[in-house]
Amino acid sequence: MRPYEISEPPTDAVSALKFAPDAPTRFLVSSWDKHVYLYELSSEAEGGKLIEKYEHRAPVLDAASEQTTMKLLLRGWIGRINLESGEQTVMSAHTAPVKSVVYSKEHSLLVSASWDSTLHFHDLKHPEKEPATIKLPAKPHSLSITASKLVVAMASRLVYIYELQSTLMLASQANGATTELQPWQQRESSLKFMTRAVACMPNDDGYASSSIEGRVAVEWFDPSPESQARKYAFKCHRQPDTSGDGTDIVYPVNALAFHPVHGTFASGGGDGVVALWDANAKRRIRQYQKYPTSVAALGFSSDGKYLAVGVCPGFENDQEDYSGEGVTKIYIRELGETEAKGKGPK
């Protein structure tokens, strides 16, 4: 099935793309153009519709949604927008831009990670409470959450894994004060280069992480040696140099997303390629045809029926003259029944 394009894409680079947890046809796109976009996939013929566009005063680096309200973050602030009324409230403030935000339905929890090297835990059941702050040893690059765990990938190849239950308890006891909560596990990334993205398996078993050096690693939470022995990494998103001197051009792997039903995952790289992988069988399921520019964000809908791909030119090298205008696109790929299904071990 051919992917189709969303008609009114953001005007600058895409920073994140997230489907609503309860509405499989709605998704948010946050962009460097200082807006957050809410799209609705109505029918295939019409393509995606832009429902709402929320303006902010700084680029929006990530967004997360819960039912009818959504969280988003912009430089230093975590905002909450009521999607019905468009009402925006500020939930907390970081002292530096906020890189990522995730939302846990199970715990009514919103976690934000900022370049001020802190995590903020927002208890949405008690919005009046100050968020708990957890100090991180380095700047966070990516966050991912499951029903029970939170994975924070940071600079210096650090990866912290928090157990939400106990962390929440401790955090609530801290009562808004800054704490030095120790994570459940501290790991070093199994990739040698800077972590670009991290995504947790929907079955809560483990997570995948990707680096700027065209690699993806898959590992498991279970600290037992058997489970740890299962972890692996592989190269992807690289191409032989066209000059033919045997050099590989290695692209960063910008986005990872797990399929909520099949447990497979998609990776999107700077080469404009989206590939589907089966983490357990260690196989590539398929690779889609190249998009014209770099893949910046990926998201599966909650029912696993759609894969949304945010595409914009990479801003790896020339940030000065960068403009994503006109070339930023959102593609929707409607997946066949078994398209993203793993093949299972041979």
Add this chain to the structure above:
Amino acid sequence: MVGKKKRGHPDVEELLSRPWCYYCERDFDDLKILISHQKAKHFKCERCGRRLNTAGGLSVHMNQVHKETLTMVDNSLPNRQGLEVEIFGMEGIPEDVSQAHNQRIIAGFYQAEAERRATTGNPGPGANQGNQSKKPKFESPTDLKKRLAEHKARKEAEKVAGTSSGGNTPRVEGVQNSPLGQSPSSFVRSAVDLTQALELTVSQNNASPYVAPQASHGASQGAGYGSFSQEPYSQPAAAYQQPYASQPPFSGPPGAQFQPQYSPPQQYTPSQSFPPPGFQPPGQNYPGGPPSFGAGSPPPGSFNGYHGPPSNTPPAHGGLPNRPPSLPPAPGLPQRPSFGAPQVPPYQMQQLHQGPPGTSFQGQQGSWAGNSWKGQDQKPAMSSSYPPHSQGYGDYSTNASSVDDLVSGAAREADDIDEIIRMAEAGIKPPKKGEAAVPPKKSKKDKPQKMIYSDNEMSPEEKMALMPRYAFVPDGKTETSLVDAATIPGVAGTVDA
């Protein structure tokens, strides 16, 4: 040393008869492997991993199943990507391509053979021991006696005349009476040549198994003439080493002639400039006597043992094993100057045949043997779709981007086949699956790469965020006022569709 057979490297006919793949010019042990190689590498659907029999079949499959058009054959050499030729195994290869392939094999064969000989010091298979007759020519005892008598008579006469044949060669009396009437000095000169040749052979062939007979040959001769040869003309042997060392044709493009290259005539002039009768020392000068000469030293012809085997000289014949010589360089063997030089043409030859290697060939004899099998690896690595491991996906260096190996069971099988092929080619028994990933790993890691984003400290987003145009727009309001601003409905630009 002549009779040794089968050193693990095939001869030309064997090489020429090997099946090879049109698309990547690789050769295989048998047709079945070739076909499975083609199915796995060239005729596999990248969408579903299905392996078709031909490019045409794949094209139809892609068209019908995936609604895509196949434009080129995967993993093929740049000039072989076309779909117009229908290839199955060895069938369908155009005549000219096939001939070019054979030419390459032939050229390469000579190259490899030369390398092999350079490394081992052994003559090639079937090499005879030179052009000259193997039997040393001996004078019959009667001739010898006769000459002895003549010699004695002449000596007698000289004594009577009170003359000496040459002041500078007082000790050569016995020899100067050579019936050929050579002038003493020219004789000495030749003798010096001989000794130098001796030195030469010794110095060059030190540890080589081949050297022993030569040395002993020279030694026995030298013993005979040792008394005079060294003093007057002890030129450095280096002067002679020169022509020997710089045998350019040897490292040059092979295929035509080995004979001249292997038999540098200069050093061995003695054996030619001395017509055997004159050369033959009189009995008393040669303590061992003729019989011992024959026994203690091999035929003079053995100097020419480097002659290429006549059977291999016809240029139209022969071929290159595209594989490393299976004999590693003898460990104790000093590198010979002539072969230590970089050999560009052969290198290119290898390259041509094996596809652009990443790193492997240094063109030195030592590394040739050691690395060439890596070089074979490089070819897959180049096309980046052949992670040769079977379990390697689990390891760090695996290239899953091409990951045909991940796609399906078929792919995995194919890689196993590949692995086996490679192992077989390198003379290694197929290892246990778990070990399979080990040797190719390194070469893959060595592969140069260019990272699009290589700053390991700061993410692109952080850099981007520093750009002024992305700066937070301060509108003079404090944090709390953001709420105000945000709650104004107009701020959220509504673009309802």
